[in-house]
Structure formats: C-alpha cells, structure tokens
Amino acid sequence: MKHSEATPRPATQQHDVEDWRTGGFGLYIHWPFCQSKCPYCDFNSHVATSIDQQDWAKAYVQELERTAELTGKRLLNSIYFGGGTPSLMRMDTVERILVHASKHWTFANDIEITLEANPGSVDAANFRGYHAAGVNRISLGLQALDDLALRMLGRMHTVDEGLRALSTAQSTFDRVSFDLIYTRQNQTMEGWQKELERALSLGSSHMSLYQLSIENGTVFGERFARGQLLGLPDENLGADFFDLTQDVMEAAGLPSYEVSNHARPGSESRHNMIYWTAGDYAGIGPGAHGRLTIGASRYATTMQPSPAPWLAQTRTSGNLEMEKLVDTDCALEYLLMGLRLRAGITLSRLEKMAGKRLPRNQLGDLVDMGMLHIDEDMLQVTRRGRPLLNAVIEQIARLL
Ligand SMILES: C[S@@+](CC[C@H](N)C(=O)[O-])C[C@H]1O[C@@H](n2cnc3c(N)ncnc32)[C@H](O)[C@@H]1O
Ligand code: SF4
DSSP, X not given: OEXXXXXXXXXXXXXXXXXXXXXXXXXXXXXXXXXXXXXXXXXXXXOOSOOOHHHHHHHHHHHHHHHHHHHOSOEEEEEEEEESOGGGSOHHHHHHHHHHHHHHSEEEEEEEEEEEEOGGGOOHHHHHHHHHHTOOEEEXXXXXXXXXXXXXXXXXXXXXXXXXXXXXXXXXXXXXXEEEEESOTTOOHHHHHHHHHHHHTTOOSEEEEEEOOOOTTSHHHHHHHTTOOOOOOOHHHHHHHHHHHHHHHHHTTOOEEETTEEEOTTOOOHHHHHHHTTOEEEEESTTOOEEEXXXXXXXXXXXXXXXXXXXXXXXXXXSOEEEEOOHHHHHHHHHHHHTXXXXXXXXXXXXXXXXXXXXXXXXXXXXXTTSEEEETTEEEEOTTTXXXXXXXXXXXXXXX
C-alpha cells in the first residue's frame, strides 16, 4: 500500500449515523473491460482478448481487505459496479466480491447494489445470477432510441436489442435505470422530444440524460479537432435541448435531482447521492477514486489506472494511494458536487468544512439575478442558474 504521507491508523471513531441522504458510505468497484470502445467515451475502459475472471476476483478481494483495514467496520449504504462494462463480469465474480464486502462491512438494511450493463452483453441467466448474488439495481446504457443515432455513436446494439435488454432487466430487478445521450449530431428538438416521450413510456423511475461531451483522446475528440464531426448543436441550441429535457421530465414526474439525473421522488440513486453529498466511498479497481474519513482527516484515494499493472500490484504492495485533503479542498469539493443537486447544500456544513463563514451579502448579485436561492441554511442553484452552474460555483468558491 502506498501513501503520500504516514499511513493513518485504522478508524476507531464512531462515524455520525451513516445515511446516504447526508453522506453515508459506499463502495465503488471498477470493471475496466468492454467488448468494444465507443468513439465518444473517455472512461477507463479497455478491450481485452482474454480476461481471467478468477484472477480478477481474487485481486478485488485482496484490495477490499486492504481498504477495510483502513476504514474499520462501517455501515455500507451502497455498492456500485461501474465501468467499463460490468455486465461482462461472471456472476460468480460479482458474488465473490459481494460476499467479501459483507465480511468487512455491515450492509445497511436498505443497501443499494447497482450494476452497469450494456445492452450488447445482457443475458437473462446472468441477470438472475447477479440478482441472486445481491444486486438490486441495474443501470443500462441504452444511449438512444434511434438506430441511426446508435450507429453514429458507434454502439454495437440496435434499438430493438436495447429494449429487449431493458425488458430482461425489468423482469428481474425492481429498480432499473437507463442512460440516454442527447445533443447528438444532426439531432432535432422535435426528434428528442419524441424520443424522451418514448423513453418515459418504458416504465423506469430513474433516467440519466447526458449531453454528448466531446472529450480529448477519444475518436470523436480527434474528429472534432480535424473539423470532421459535423452537425453538433452550438451552445445556445444545447441550452434549448437542456430546457426541453427539464420541461418534459418535470411534466412526467421525473424531475432532475442532479444536472443529468432524473427520478421519481424516492427513486434517486443512493450511490450518486453519496458522491454529491460529500459522503465517504471506497474505490476499488483500475483507476478507481475514493474518499475516506479516517480519524479526524479526510483522504482522497486513487488506484493505478492500467488493468495489467493494477492486477500485478494487487499481489505485492497493493494499489491504494492516499492523499490527505486540507479543509479548503473538502469545502470546495462539497460546493462543486453538492450544487449539482437540485436540493443544494447546507451552508452550515460548508462553513464547518471551510472553517470560516461565507459572506452571504456577497452572494446578493447571484440571488438578485435569480441564479441562486438561499433558504435559511440551504443554498441552491435555481433552474435559471443551472445552465451556468460552473460560473456560479466559481463565484462562490472565490469567497471560501
Ligand atoms: C460506463 S458507461 C455505462 C455502461 C456501459 N458501459 C454502456 O456504455 O452501455 C457510462 C455512461 O456514460 C455516458 N457517457 C460516456 N461518455 C459520454 C460522453 N462523452 N458524453 C455523454 N455521455 C457519455 C453514457 O451514457 C454511458 O452509458
Ligand atoms: S460507453 Fe460504455 S461500452 Fe462504450 S466504451 Fe464507454 S464504458 Fe465501454
């Protein structure tokens, strides 16, 4: 185990009552493999010809043990298998990880255990196996309900295959979310509205709706740089797409609870809430990040991103690298993550983290412009402020 400073002693303190609504504790497992690489995606995902799942399961178990030595036995509110494509994991790999996690931490009665799935690798028997192992929520990468758009996004599945995968997931799990990407090449507002309405008819109570972002180091990033990625909406049209999305989803009873995440009240992703409410989470797997409170300090954890070295390192010193966060880092992170939530952040918590009082009178301009709302101890970005979220956060951050 590598540390950028003296290794902290295992946690002995009682954490405040662990609750995903105000923080809590989660476990993120990163599975870094996919069947093919999508041209827009800059996630830590790799195409491998052969994967020894037994070796991988053993490696996750080893890193779980090392992390648990640091955290002590805490109440676990959520587990999230993200990727990559975790639906390529064998069910016994998932089961082994869950069995070991339950040895190290106490599962909350209402623990949420999510697994991300790609419609191209959904198999009914596998899904039943995940369910039997304890997974209780699926997040499916549908991406579009339009075959031409799926081809342009480089996806390997059709709309029909996506819908069949959704129905398989829904017949096995009570909680199924799916992802769609919008502001795609040549997409029209009318087309997106129809697609959203169709998506709403599919009976999910949670959807993640992402605007296509063009990332450096991806195929789309390179095409864009060469001027060959045509038909993308400009910023103003992008804002109109965002507004339309909010209107349609709000009218259907799935308002956004975070910039890109929509849910019927009560169906929010608990795992996401842990990130956005500055809770603790252990991150295990290539490139996984974590945040751990140990004693009176908070640490950012990272792991080696490349799959082969990560696997090799689990057999020797382990992959966990830790950096102690100073108070301002913690406060800035809470601001940055928490203001993505519609519910906003608690001012007293922000001030406690920063160790200073936020001069509220200097927020007056943002409030007067209708971008910010302050209600006693809550600070929220309004719907008007949301398209300018980063600029709003920047102004507040200057006051910390
Ligand atoms: C790890 S993937 C989900 C599971 C699976 N790998 C799949 O793609 O079906 C996470 C999600 O991030 C979104 N995403 C990835 N890259 C994106 C980009 N450049 N712009 C917008 N959304 C993106 C996609 O909606 C994708 O479903
Ligand atoms: S979008 Fe999903 S399937 Fe495509 S490369 Fe990224 S992680 Fe893999």
